[in-house]
Amino acid sequence: MRVGSNLILKDGFVCQSHNWGLYRKIGTLQTSLNALSRYRIDEINIISLSYQKNEDLINDIKILTNCFCPTPITFGGGINTENYKILLKELPAERYSFCSSLVENQVKPIEEIMSVLGRQSIIGVMPLKICRGEIRLFNPKAGLFTPLTDEISSSYEEFCDEIVIYDVSSDGLKSGFNFKLLENIPFRSEKIILSGGIINSDISIAQEIGCSAVYVDNSVLHYENGKFR
Secondary structure, eight states: OEEEEEEEEETTEEEEEETTTEEEEEEOHHHHHHHHHHTTOSEEEEEEOOTTSHHHHHHHHHHHHTOOOOSOEEEESSOOTTTHHHHHHHOOOSEEEESHHHHTTOOHHHHHHHHHHOGGGEEEEEEEEEETTEEEEEETTTTEEEEOOHHHHHHHHHHOSEEEEEETTTTTSSSOOOGGGGTTOOSOGGGEEEESSOOHHHHHHHHHHTOSEEEEOHHHHTGGGGOOO
């Protein structure tokens, strides 16, 4: 099982995320990439929050292209028909992640990237929380939570090589991943990446149930000098 890490990129800086709503700047992208590389994690998932303005996303791309990182990178956030060609041409990323495009069934940029890099290059991100007993999915483009329907799940299944199940309520905390989020998820365990509030015991559970990867945050990486496996 692989162990990766999320980096939230906002206004050109890496931020610590809490509940997918509060973001605290913690440094430059290159500094964060250097720190993660020292821990020799398997991959880095960079999520840009500049999707509301295309020029801001292009600026994030420029920052990333000027960085050096030996670790495989996944990039996502605001990828659409207007910018996917720039991403393919400029970014040193091996995979690309999507959320709103899958929720709203606007899959042309996904299909275009797949035609160039193959299905293994597409990662789906599902920011989930449980509200009144119902699993709800955050749609970044709309800025709101929506019920997780069979149609949305089918879209993720069809287009994504792997799917990040992101526990929004535990994001940025040390409370541990809420495994109840997996009870009604129709995906095979080997297709699932767990993220959000991951603690060391969660890594062992994820390995036992056959998940493909976990994406941890800084608190886990710093535990006992990075001995998180």
